[in-house]
Amino acid sequence: MSKDPILSVSGISKTFGGLKALVDVSFDIQQGDVFGIIGPNGSGKTTLINCITGFIKPDAGKVFFKGKEITGWQPHKIAHEGIARTFQIMRPYHSLPAYKNLIIPLCSPRARKTGGWRGGGKHGDRSTVAVDILEEIGFERDSRVPYKLASTLPTGYQKRLELARCMALRPEIIFCDEVFSGLSMSEIAGMIPLIEKMKIEGITLIMIEHRLRELFRVANRVMALNFGEKITEGEPNVVIEHKKVKEAYLGSEGV
Amino acid sequence: MENKRKERIDRGIKVRTEGIYAISSMREMLFLLGPRVFLIVVILMLPFVLELAPYWKRVINIICVYALIGISFDFLANYVGLVCLGGAFFTGIGGYFTAIFNVYLSLPVYLAIPCATICGALFCTIVLLPCLPLRGVYFAIVTLMYPLLFTRIIEALNILGGTNGITGLDSFANPYVEHYVIIILLLIFLFGMRRFVIQDIGLVFRGVKDNDQSVRASGINITHVRIFAVFIAALIGCFAGAYLAHLYMWAGISLFALDFSIIPIAGVVIGGGGTLVGAVIGCFILVPLSELLRAFGTFRIVIYCILLTTFIVFKSEGLMNYMQRKYYQFERWVKV
Numbered sequence: 001m002s003k004d005p006i007l008s009v010s011g012i013s014k015t016f017g018g019l020k021a022l023v024d025v026s027f028d029i030q031q032g033d034v035f036g037i038i039g040p041n042g043s044g045k046t047t048l049i050n051c052i053t054g055f056i057k058p059d060a061g062k063v064f065f066k067g068k069e070i071t072g073w074q075p076h077k078i079a080h081e082g083i084a085r086t087f088q089i090m091r092p093y094h095s096l097p098a099y100k101n102l103i104i105p106l107c108s109p110r111a112r113k114t115g116g117w118r119g120g121g122k123h124g125d126r127s128t129v130a131v132d133i134l135e136e137i138g139f140e141r142d143s144r145v146p147y148k149l150a151s152t153l154p155t156g157y158q159k160r161l162e163l164a165r166c167m168a169l170r171p172e173i174i175f176c177d178e179v180f181s182g183l184s185m186s187e188i189a190g191m192i193p194l195i196e197k198m199k200i201e202g203i204t205l206i207m208i209e210h211r212l213r214e215l216f217r218v219a220n221r222v223m224a225l226n227f228g229e230k231i232t233e234g235e236p237n238v239v240i241e242h243k244k245v246k247e248a249y250l251g252s253e254g255v
Numbered sequence: 256m257e258n259k260r261k262e263r264i265d266r267g268i269k270v271r272t273e274g275i276y277a278i279s280s281m282r283e284m285l286f287l288l289g290p291r292v293f294l295i296v297v298i299l300m301l302p303f304v305l306e307l308a309p310y311w312k313r314v315i316n317i318i319c320v321y322a323l324i325g326i327s328f329d330f331l332a333n334y335v336g337l338v339c340l341g342g343a344f345f346t347g348i349g350g351y352f353t354a355i356f357n358v359y360l361s362l363p364v365y366l367a368i369p370c371a372t373i374c375g376a377l378f379c380t381i382v383l384l385p386c387l388p389l390r391g392v393y394f395a396i397v398t399l400m401y402p403l404l405f406t407r408i409i410e411a412l413n414i415l416g417g418t419n420g421i422t423g424l425d426s427f428a429n430p431y432v433e434h435y436v437i438i439i440l441l442l443i444f445l446f447g448m449r450r451f452v453i454q455d456i457g458l459v460f461r462g463v464k465d466n467d468q469s470v471r472a473s474g475i476n477i478t479h480v481r482i483f484a485v486f487i488a489a490l491i492g493c494f495a496g497a498y499l500a501h502l503y504m505w506a507g508i509s510l511f512a513l514d515f516s517i518i519p520i521a522g523v524v525i526g527g528g529g530t531l532v533g534a535v536i537g538c539f540i541l542v543p544l545s546e547l548l549r550a551f552g553t554f555r556i557v558i559y560c561i562l563l564t565t566f567i568v569f570k571s572e573g574l575m576n577y578m579q580r581k582y583y584q585f586e587r588w589v590k591v
Contacts, residue, residue: 079474105473
């Protein structure tokens with residue numbers, strides 16, 4: 001008998017004009033899961049995240065977070081509940097130094113409620129807390145990197161900054177939208193321990209990924225989408241052997 | 256042929272004055288305080304210096320009014336990402352509110368202005384509320400339309416004195432009070448806003464400008480942030496309007512004139528956007544210039560336009576950004 005899921009999605013559908021982006025997608029996520037969502041380009045992965053985190057209103061279906069319905073809420077309210085997300089196209093605050101980027105989430109009502117980070121406290125100095133978080137996420141404290149303008153950072157650091165922005169909220173769930181894409185092998189090798197650390201800290205992760213090999217190193221469950229429909233869900237090595245998943249990625253052989 | 260390019264490097268003294276070490280020597284402190292004290296002293300001295308030219312003394316007040324509206328525009332445009340084309344809306348609302356308080360409710364000047372500032376800012380924020388959750392040009396268009404709308408309402412319904420306006424507002428006790436009320440408030444708003452935008456809450460504003468989606472994903476309601484920002488900008492604009500009404504002892508529909516929207520924006524372009532003090536410098540150049548050109552009649556618009564275009568083409572960063580760079584950095588030619 002399994003526990004109640006931390007996040008439960010049932011029957012999400014979304015159409016853009018004539019395009020069916022999502023068709024009746026349902027899944028449950030348990031506390032502490034690292035849940036992978038895979039699928040070819042345009043299969044609706046990012047739309048699914050947008051629907052769950054409130055950036056798009058789904059046409060039908062419901063989203064429950066710890067038993068509470070959050071369907072169609074404003075993004076900031078959903079973030080306040082403890083669901084953070086990264087963006088596929090990085091969205092740092094370009095004109096601010098990297099550590100100042102974290103001041104903004106640290107100013108949010110949620111960060112105030114959760115007390116910032118490690119005793120940052122209500123009246124703690126947010127800049128200090130921000131540098132602490134950046135250090136956890138792999139910005140060397142004594143180097144110049146945390147103090148550089150966000151727009152001048154290399155892609156790897158911008159991806160980390162996205163994660164850091166989520167971590168500043170002390171979320172219960174993080175949606176990672178292609179955090180590995182556009183990174184070199186060595187940068188990915190540096191990211192994986194971060195993901196594993198978050199997992200140990202009890203954060204539930206939902207990862208959209210094209211880099212299947214890296215994803216399967218960390219994920220314990222995977223869902224595959226194609227043309228907005230859920231194909232299958234289960235253990236990573238089972239999902240990848242699934243006939244329809246292979247078809248989706250490689251094309252079907254003479255129907 | 257050798258290729259060379261210009262390299263810009265921060266001056267040693269700029270780096271030294273970034274932290275607490277700035278107070279270690281007089282030279283460092285002077286580097287930091289010099290320009291600020293210079294600006295404050297020059298502005299405070301103006302009424303005395305211009306004792307010789309009474310006509311120009313009146314101009315100081317107008318310059319300061321435009322400079323305040325310029326600060327409010329610069330703050331909204333470059334720190335919050337809302338382009339407000341309606342400086343006139345703020346001055347008009349501020350002016351009419353102070354007239355209502357002073358003439359109809361007979362509050363004294365020094366109570367009417369603060370009340371009008373706060374009530375006016377609240378009123379402006381509430382009417383602008385519908386377009387705040389939207390992205391894009393809506394805010395700019397609505398702020399441009401409101402002054403016209405209110406002019407027509409006042410004309411058509413013949414309320415608040417109709418086309419004649421409300422007359423008989425109290426004036427200030429004497430010309431020096433008149434000057435120093437606006438000069439000191441200008442300096443307070445200027446340095447206050449410069450401090451405000453580097454606070455944590457100021458960073459949230461800049462975050463909304465850079466990337467509103469990220470701010471939403473961080474659990475902050477961007478509409479609330481924008482409401483707060485518009486309230487602050489309206490506060491500055493309404494104060495300018497309320498002051499102006501008492502200066503002229505009259506609140507009429509010319510307080511909604513397009514000048515109050517356009518000249519401060521032009522001032523910000525010339526002075527340098529994103530610096531706040533640029534708005535002040537720009538207005539201190541533009542407004543006297545437009546007074547000087549009064550002799551040319553309507554032809555002055557041409558000269559005005561040429562000047563603006565020149566600035567936009569050749570120095571689009573504006574004076575203040577240019578001077579700041581020269582002050583903080585030196586340039587040298589290096590081989591590529």
